[in-house]
Amino acid sequence: MLKHDVVIVGAGLAGLRACVELRKKGIDAIIVSKVYPTRSHSGAAQGGVNAALGENDSWESHFFDTVKGSDYLGDQDAIEILTSEAPANILELQRMGVVFNRNDLGGIAQRPFGGQSFPRSCYYADAVGHMMLHGLFDNVLKYKTKILYEYFVTSLVADNGKISGIVAYDIKTGKFEGIAAKAVLFATGGYGQVYSSNTNALINTGDGMAVSLKAGVPLMDMEFVQFHPTTLKSTGILVTEGARGEGAYLLNSLGVRFMSKYAPKAMELAPRDVVARAEQTEINEGRGVDGAILLDVRHLGKERIMERLPQIMQLSIDFEGVNPIYEPIPIRPGMHYSMGGIKTDYNGRTAIEGYYSAGESACVSVHGANRLGGNSLLDTVVFGRRAGIDIAEYLKDAAFTKFDESLIKRDEEIFEKLKKSNGKERYGLLKAELQEEMRANVGVFREEKAMKKAVKKIEELKERAKNIGVDDKSKLFNTDIVEAFEFSNILLIAEVIANGAILRKESRGAHYRNDYPERDDENWLKHTLATLGDNGNIKFDFSEVSITKFKPQPRTY
Amino acid sequence: MEFKVRTYRFNPDTSDKPYYKEYAVQDFPGMTVLNALMKIKSEIDGTLSFRRSCRSAICGSCAMKINGISKLACKTQVNPEITKFGIINVEPLANMPVVRDLIVEQESFFDKIKEIRPYLLGQREDEEHHKFHALKEGEKIIQPVYYKSEFQNLTGNNDTPNCILCECCYSECGGVVGNKNYLGPAALAKLYRYSEDPRDNDRNGSRLVNGSKQGGMWDCVHCQACEEFCPKGISPVKGIVKMHEKAIKNSITFSSGAKHIISIAKSIQETGRLDEVKVAFDTGGITGLINDLPMAFGAGLKGKIPPIRLKLIKDMDDIRLAYKELDLEGK
Numbered sequence: 001m002l003k004h005d006v007v008i009v010g011a012g013l014a015g016l017r018a019c020v021e022l023r024k025k026g027i028d029a030i031i032v033s034k035v036y037p038t039r040s041h042s043g044a045a046q047g048g049v050n051a052a053l054g055e056n057d058s059w060e061s062h063f064f065d066t067v068k069g070s071d072y073l074g075d076q077d078a079i080e081i082l083t084s085e086a087p088a089n090i091l092e093l094q095r096m097g098v099v100f101n102r103n104d105l106g107g108i109a110q111r112p113f114g115g116q117s118f119p120r121s122c123y124y125a126d127a128v129g130h131m132m133l134h135g136l137f138d139n140v141l142k143y144k145t146k147i148l149y150e151y152f153v154t155s156l157v158a159d160n161g162k163i164s165g166i167v168a169y170d171i172k173t174g175k176f177e178g179i180a181a182k183a184v185l186f187a188t189g190g191y192g193q194v195y196s197s198n199t200n201a202l203i204n205t206g207d208g209m210a211v212s213l214k215a216g217v218p219l220m221d222m223e224f225v226q227f228h229p230t231t232l233k234s235t236g237i238l239v240t241e242g243a244r245g246e247g248a249y250l251l252n253s254l255g256v257r258f259m260s261k262y263a264p265k266a267m268e269l270a271p272r273d274v275v276a277r278a279e280q281t282e283i284n285e286g287r288g289v290d291g292a293i294l295l296d297v298r299h300l301g302k303e304r305i306m307e308r309l310p311q312i313m314q315l316s317i318d319f320e321g322v323n324p325i326y327e328p329i330p331i332r333p334g335m336h337y338s339m340g341g342i343k344t345d346y347n348g349r350t351a352i353e354g355y356y357s358a359g360e361s362a363c364v365s366v367h368g369a370n371r372l373g374g375n376s377l378l379d380t381v382v383f384g385r386r387a388g389i390d391i392a393e394y395l396k397d398a399a400f401t402k403f404d405e406s407l408i409k410r411d412e413e414i415f416e417k418l419k420k421s422n423g424k425e426r427y428g429l430l431k432a433e434l435q436e437e438m439r440a441n442v443g444v445f446r447e448e449k450a451m452k453k454a455v456k457k458i459e460e461l462k463e464r465a466k467n468i469g470v471d472d473k474s475k476l477f478n479t480d481i482v483e484a485f486e487f488s489n490i491l492l493i494a495e496v497i498a499n500g501a502i503l504r505k506e507s508r509g510a511h512y513r514n515d516y517p518e519r520d521d522e523n524w525l526k527h528t529l530a531t532l533g534d535n536g537n538i539k540f541d542f543s544e545v546s547i548t549k550f551k552p553q554p555r556t557y
Numbered sequence: 558m559e560f561k562v563r564t565y566r567f568n569p570d571t572s573d574k575p576y577y578k579e580y581a582v583q584d585f586p587g588m589t590v591l592n593a594l595m596k597i598k599s600e601i602d603g604t605l606s607f608r609r610s611c612r613s614a615i616c617g618s619c620a621m622k623i624n625g626i627s628k629l630a631c632k633t634q635v636n637p638e639i640t641k642f643g644i645i646n647v648e649p650l651a652n653m654p655v656v657r658d659l660i661v662e663q664e665s666f667f668d669k670i671k672e673i674r675p676y677l678l679g680q681r682e683d684e685e686h687h688k689f690h691a692l693k694e695g696e697k698i699i700q701p702v703y704y705k706s707e708f709q710n711l712t713g714n715n716d717t718p719n720c721i722l723c724e725c726c727y728s729e730c731g732g733v734v735g736n737k738n739y740l741g742p743a744a745l746a747k748l749y750r751y752s753e754d755p756r757d758n759d760r761n762g763s764r765l766v767n768g769s770k771q772g773g774m775w776d777c778v779h780c781q782a783c784e785e786f787c788p789k790g791i792s793p794v795k796g797i798v799k800m801h802e803k804a805i806k807n808s809i810t811f812s813s814g815a816k817h818i819i820s821i822a823k824s825i826q827e828t829g830r831l832d833e834v835k836v837a838f839d840t841g842g843i844t845g846l847i848n849d850l851p852m853a854f855g856a857g858l859k860g861k862i863p864p865i866r867l868k869l870i871k872d873m874d875d876i877r878l879a880y881k882e883l884d885l886e887g888k
Contacts, residue, residue, distance in 0.1 A: 035608075036663065038722050039616040053700060059692050085691045087698035092689055094701075097677045097754065099711050099718055106702035124712070130615055131718060142676040172656070201611040234587050237613045310714040315613060318632050321587065428599025471603030474570040477657040480603035 003400070004030045004146075006391055007166055007181040009153050009208065011037035013129070013380035014359025014387075015187030016136035018348075020096070021388025023143035027395065030146040032153060032168055032179065034203055037137050041189055041201040042359075042380065045129025046311060047242030048113055048121025049377035051086035057118040059083045066375060067550045069115040069271050070368025071509035071519065073221070073527070075546035078346040078364045082375070082382050089381045090122055098135035100124055111245040111308075113373045115271035115557070119245075121374040126240050126311045129377060151177075152482050153207065154411040156184065156215035156355065159401040163354035167411050171482060174475030176412045178405060182398040183354045183391045186212065186342060187384065190360040191493045193486075195335035195443075196435035199231050199238040208361040210489035212342045213496070217351050218529040218541070220363040222340035222493070223500035224510050226371055227444050229275035231334030232320045233292040239312055239331055241373040243297055244268040246308050250279065251294040251328060252287040266557035273370040273510040274557060276333040280444045283332065294328035333444055337376060339367045339510065340500075343529060343543075348387030354398055356391060358383040365527065368545075369509020418484055423467035427487040430461055430468070434494055442498050447514040451502045458495050465491060496530045499538045503528060521552050558584050560639050562593055564605060565648040568657050575655070578602075584635055590645055591619050591630040594659075607659040614788060617723030621659045622648040627725040629788045650728035652741075666724055669740045673748040673768065679758030707755035715790040717750040726783035726793055738772035742783035742793035745774055749796030752803070765804045774800050775814020813840045826880050829870035833863040 006022055006029035008015045015031060022029040031037065052059040062083040067074055090108065094100065100122050101109040112119040124131040140147075148168070155167040157178070165180040188208025192200020213219055229250075230239040244250070250268050252258045262278035263270035270278075279293045297305055297312075302325050305313055309324075316322045316329050341363035348356040359380045366379055434457070441454040465488065472480035506520035507513050529541040559581050567575035580597045591609055598605050608618040612631045619630040624642045627650055638645055653661040679685075684701055692698060711718050726742040727733060733741050740748075748768050751757055757764075768774045777797045784792035805815055820839035824832040838846050856862065870876070 035610055035616075035618065036667070039608075039610050039618045041611060041616070043721070044611050044613060044615045053698065058695075058697070060694070081691070084693075088689045088691060091687070091698065091700065095677075095680065095684055095687060095756075097751075097756070099708060099754075101712055102703060102705040102708060104705070106704045107700045124718075125714065127615070127719065130721065134718070134720075134722075138675040141671050142674075201616065203610045235612070306714065311615075318614065318634075319587070319589075426599060426603075428595075428603075431599075472606075474568055474604075476568060476570040477606055477660055479606050480598070 001403070001405070002177060002179045004028050004179065004181055005395055006030070006183045006185065007032055007179050008185045008187060009033070009166065010040070010187035010189060010359070010361070011137070011147070011149075012040035012042035012187060012189055012359060013132055013136060013377060014384035015185065016133070016140050017381045017384030018185055018187065018358060018388035018391070019145060020136060020139045020143065021385050022392060023140065023145050025392055027392055030148060031140070032148045032151045032166070034150065034152050034207070036149045037140070037147065038134060040133060041204055042377070043130045043133040044201065044238065045377055046126045046238060046240035047245065048111060048123040048128055048374040049090065049132070049381075050113065050116065050120050050372070050374035051090040051122060051378065052083065052118065052120050053087055053090065053108055053122070054110060054118055054120060057120055059086060061117050062086065062120060064550060065116050066366065066372055068555055069370055069372040070366070071370055071555055072521070072525065072547070072550070072552040073365065073368030073508060073545060075365050076548040076550065077546040078366050080548065081346050081386075082366045082378060085382050086378055089378070089385065093132060093135065093381065096135055096139050098132050111242055112269055113245050114241055114269045114275065115266070115372045116374070121242070121245060123242060125307070126242050126309050132377060132381075152485070153211060154485070155407050156211055156217075156352070157403055157407050158215060158352050158355065159404065161353055162401045163352050164401045164403040167408050169411070169415065169482070171479070172477055174478055176408050176415075178403060178408045180400055180403045182395055182400055183356065185348065185356040185358065185387055185391065186361050187357065187359045188361040190338040191490065192335055193431070194435065194438055194490050194494045194497065195225075196432070196439045197231065197236040197332070198335035199228055199236055200335070205486040205490050206493035207486065207489050208357070209341055210492045212350070212357070213492065213530070213532050215352070216531065217355070218343045218531050219496055220340055220343040220527050220529055220543070221365055221368075222338070222496045222530055223504050223528065224339035224369050225335060225442075225497060226272055226337035226339060226510050227276040227333040228336035229272055229279055229333055230295050230331040231336070232315065233290070233330040233332055235319050236334040237315055237319050238336070239295060239315070239329060240309070241272070243295060243309055243312055246297070246304065247300055248295055248297040249299075250275070251296055252282045253289045254287060258282050258287070263557040270557040271370055271372055273512070276444055277512060279333055289330060292330035292332045295331045296328040297324050298326065298328065335439070337371055339363070339365070339369065339371055346383070346386065347390035348383055349390065354394060356387045358387045369511060415481055415485070418468065418470055419473055419481055421469045423469035425464050425467045425469065427465070427468050427484045430464060431487050431490065434458070434461055434491060438494055438497070442501055445512055445514055446501055448502060451498055454498045455495070455502065458491065458498060461491060496538055500528050500530060500540065503540055519555075525552065560584060560635065560645065562597060562645045562647065564658070566605070566658055567655055568604075588635045589631055590623055590633045590635060590638070590647065593635055593645060594630060594647070606657050615721060617721035620650055620723040620725050620728070622650060622728070627651070627728040627786055629723060629725070632788055650724055652728050652730065652733045653724070663724065666727055666741070666743070669744040670722065670747060672740065673744050674764070675747045675751060677751065677754060677757045678764065679760065681756055681758055684756070703755060710753040711750065715792065717746040717791055717793070717796055719789050720746050720791055721789060723788060725786050725788055729782040729786045731780035731782055732776055732778045736772070736776055739776045740772055742797070745777070745797050745800070746791060746793035748774070749793075749800055752800060762807055762809060765800060765807060765809050768800060769804055769809050769812040769815065773812070774804070775812045813845070816840050825876065828867045829873050829876050830867045832867050
């Protein structure tokens with residue numbers, strides 16, 4: 001069995017940032033990742049990372065914008081940390097080698113983003129996630145870090161409320177391995193594959209959240225699912241909010257900038273929940289164009305498009321057959337981000353001692369009911385860094401705890417059983433059914449009846465999933481078995497989301513209920529905590545929201 | 558339309574020989590090769606193995622040979638391929654051992670990335686003492702100043718920082734084929750990226766010194782394949798050539814590649830001609846010359862013997878003038 005002081009699972013921005021913090025102190029931290037680190041989905045982030053750097057800007061304004069953006073569900077103690085540490089974190093990244101576009105004064109260039117009072121999104125053209133991911137990965141290489149890539153984590157192991165390590169499946173060899181650790185950090189990202197038409201990578205199957213839930217760690221605010229207003233109509237591929245930051249228009253079939261009706265002041269740069277609902281309303285009321293809305297950047301001119309939005313231009317050409325210099329891009333809302341996740345404090349700590357989480361897999365919560373664009377990259381580096389620092393402190397008097405090796409055997413048997421099964425159901429098809437159900441019934445607009453139907457569908461799929469067969473019986477690089485297991489994670493996460501959404505009888509941020517269209521601070525200004533009951537059902541509990549500076553007000557843009 | 562996908566299959570677990578297997582797939586508008594492979598995997602044959610993740614040409618997982626050319630499957634449309642080839646033929650990337658089906662062993666590729674030390678070596682002096690601190694109420698951060706012009710080679714759309722390490726260039730690279738130690742275009746593009754970074758404090762020029770060692774930038778064969786096949790429109794070879802110039806300018810000329818170029822330039826400057834014997838001597842020394850003897854002998858048998866003494870060409874004045882002008886331009 002492998003033994004390391006710290007095991008970091010996931011090699012996107014949060015995992016890498018934590019890793020740098022630990023490795024530069026010489027701590028024995030390793031990375032375990034389902035894919036090679038540079039394949040992580042952080043690399044797909046396009047538009048920007050927020051920090052109040054501008055002369056007239058202030059971190060206090062960023063603080064307020066984020067609280068308001070979260071529809072007052074974000075924890076204000078954590079948001080204060082996020083925004084006051086943001087500028088230093090950006091400069092730290094710059095020192096590590098990350099390149100940002102420059103302004104004329106020699107500072108970092110910044111563009112406007114939705115729900116922000118100032119242009120405060122730092123960018124590298126429209127590929128800032130890529131730039132940050134590769135820059136941080138290069139630093140992880142600098143500190144000569146051991147990387148176990150193409151390892152799939154199946155279980156958390158704990159002893160009496162203290163972490164002992166993880167169980168992982170080595171995809172390359174087909175062998176299960178226990179890895180003992182004094183501290184474990186999950187930076188495993190989101191669950192985009194729960195929905196059809198999502199912007200996420202195929203690897204984003206909520207594994208870390210599902211594994212945590214099964215280990216008894218509560219998931220927080222899972223009913224809050226972000227739908228990004230601009231994803232390519234036919235593939236769901238992301239079109240950055242930076243496009244609107246640069247001045248793009250949203251048009252309906254009448255050629256009207258309809259946002260004037262929904263957010264007269266902020267227009268296209270209203271927060272994502274507001275814009276996504278506005279688009280869906282236009283489409284539902286018959287003012288869409290073949291089920292889509294048009295994103296028009298033509299008036300920005302060829303030069304600006306090529307300079308600031310080159311990736312968007314290429315993606316539109318390659319994946320939608322539209323050149324945005326000459327034609328508007330057909331877009332629609334698509335599932336994008338999980339506000340909810342593994343409940344942590346602002347140092348990444350969870351309910352299990354020595355077990356941490358950061359990034360999209362975690363819920364601190366700084367995004368509350370709706371995340372503002374450009375705040376997720378910030379979240380990964382601020383809280384990845386903080387988790388790294390806290391783990392280093394924790395290690396000072398932490399010890400290895402008893403590792404229950406029977407769990408390795410247990411997971412191995414689950415895989416072997418799956419492999420031997422000659423069941424007739426195909427996980428690929430079940431997944432497609434689930435994704436479509438979630439999109440249709442637990443989507444931008446929600447109501448009890450439809451969501452109950454979705455829960456019923458999930459129950460049905462759980463039954464059918466018992467009869468899944470996999471074609472691939474071999475050991476070496478068996479992606480068939482991994483995908484089948486991923487499907488079980490997706491299914492579990494879908495169940496938590498749908499039940500949480502039924503439970504929350506109000507509309508707040510991205511969670512909009514036709515049957516309860518108002519925000520209800522009296523009864524619902526609280527976090528939901530989901531755990532797994534003994535019978536396998538999802539149980540819910542609640543926790544308080546931290547409100548320090550800003551009392552809830554009506555939220556208009 | 559129904560079309561055929563012909564896949565390279567290899568699983569050492571079940572058989573020791575690779576083979577090809579065909580699948581019939583129904584298309585939909587805008588279908589990519591990755592869509593087709595996923596359809597096969599989920600509906601027809603779950604044993605077909607390939608890497609994939611982002612499906613939007615930014616993660617670099619799904620690089621493979623499609624009808625003979627290294628490409629990203631997620632970015633390659635089915636329709637034009639079918640029009641051109643009548644079939645989708647998919648094979649693993651070249652220059653790396655195959656693990657299974659379309660999956661190659663990437664360790665050697667990433668080892669080479671590590672070898673070039675892909676990070677800033679030291680910091681600019683004013684940044685060295687910088688300390689992280691969270692802002693207090695009313696406080697603002699002071700940024701270090703870097704002008705646009707300092708980053709001009711790093712912030713363009715097709716500049717090397719946009720590399721996604723997908724290995725397409727490495728798979729197509731003519732230099733790697735016969736020279737497994739050659740770092741290859743992606744690693745050298747990264748070397749170039751850091752050598753152009755204004756924040757880098759590489760005080761003794763060690764980056765270019767290391768990059769000039771055997772297997773480094775002078776082993777590029779200038780076939781331009783890396784530029785031709787890069788799915789992100791990057792040209793590693795341009796960076797490599799710029800590094801050649803920089804190395805020579807900084808007198809990092811110990812490598813045979815640098816010596817070779819200097820000798821050629823000198824020979825033309827002095828005589829207007831290529832003094833092949835002298836160039837061979839300057840490049841490889843006496844041992845190099847001896848090593849080249851069998852080749853020279855072979856060439857001699859075919860009547861191709863370079864003249865021992867070169868005559869100056871007629872237009873030497875023009876050559877001298879051209880050199881003078883280049884000197885003024887600082888080349």
